[in-house]
Amino acid sequence: GAGVSQSPRYKVAKRGQDVALRCDPISGHVSLFWYQQALGQGPEFLTYFQNEAQLDKSGLPSDRFFAERPEGSVSTLKIQRTQQEDSAVYLCASSLAPRTSAKNIQYFGAGTRLSVL
Amino acid sequence: SQELEQSPQSLIVQEGKNLTINCTSSKTLYGLYWYKQKYGEGLIFLMMLQKGGEEKSHEKITAKLDEKKQQSSLHITASQPSHAGIYLCGADTRKSNFGNEKLTFGTGTRLTIIP
Numbered sequence: 001g002a003g004v005s006q007s008p009r010y011k012v013a014k015r016g017q018d019v020a021l022r023c024d025p026i027s028g029h030v031s032l033f034w035y036q037q038a039l040g041q042g043p044e045f046l047t048y049f050q051n052e053a054q055l056d057k058s059g060l061p062s063d064r065f066f067a068e069r070p071e072g073s074v075s076t077l078k079i080q081r082t083q084q085e086d087s088a089v090y091l092c093a094s095s096l097a098p099r100t101s102a103k104n105i106q107y108f109g110a111g112t113r114l115s116v117l
Numbered sequence: 118s119q120e121l122e123q124s125p126q127s128l129i130v131q132e133g134k135n136l137t138i139n140c141t142s143s144k145t146l147y148g149l150y151w152y153k154q155k156y157g158e159g160l161i162f163l164m165m166l167q168k169g170g171e172e173k174s175h176e177k178i179t180a181k182l183d184e185k186k187q188q189s190s191l192h193i194t195a196s197q198p199s200h201a202g203i204y205l206c207g208a209d210t211r212k213s214n215f216g217n218e219k220l221t222f223g224t225g226t227r228l229t230i231i232p
Contacts, residue, residue: 033219033220042223042224043160043207043222045221059219091159091160093160105150105162106150106162106207106220108152108159108160108161108162111158111159113157
């Protein structure tokens with residue numbers, strides 16, 4: 001596709017519900033990132049995939065958060081038993097490929113705004 | 118916790134005036150990225166800086182990375198309503214031989230342009 005696509009754009013969940021957020025990266029992009037952006041803050045890193053391999057999940061706030069990218073393209077971020085503090089915008093970004101001594105630009109989707117009531 | 122500090126947090130500028138936004142790190146910046154975000158939208162890539170002393174321009178926006186690679190500035194000349202939004206700096210703060218690294222972001226600068 002032309003850009004990174006995320007769905008749904010908005011999600012309202014009752015406390016304790018499970019949610020799944022989808023990310024379609026730019027076609028051919030090897031690397032995929034998830035970030036969490038709280039109101040009035042900059043995005044904070046959650047996890048990183050290179051193709052289907054999850055190489056860094058150090059930013060996931062708890063074991064209720066789980067991400068996958070089984071075929072190296074579309075990724076899903078799942079949050080189990082949602083809590084009010086999970087309310088945020090979840091941003092997905094993709095970049096072309098890892099190369100030695102090169103810095104690749106991350107292109108972001110519009111995000112999913114999650115509200116937990 | 119945020120490793121990058123942006124200043125000012127918000128800025129109100131009359132249309133046509135120049136402005137500068139700063140981004141400061143306590144760590145060496147191995148890649149510095151400027152993004153713009155509008156409410157309800159994702160981040161739009163503006164510019165990337167890697168080398169100390171580097172400067173890049175696009176239309177009326179100029180970004181610089183200082184020689185020590187710990188501070189960057191974004192300068193807008195003759196501001197227009199279309200420049201309004203939140204400007205975020207994002208950085209690689211870990212030296213790496215590989216291209217992809219997670220970004221650490223500042224808290225953003227909210228720019229308002231008034232007629």
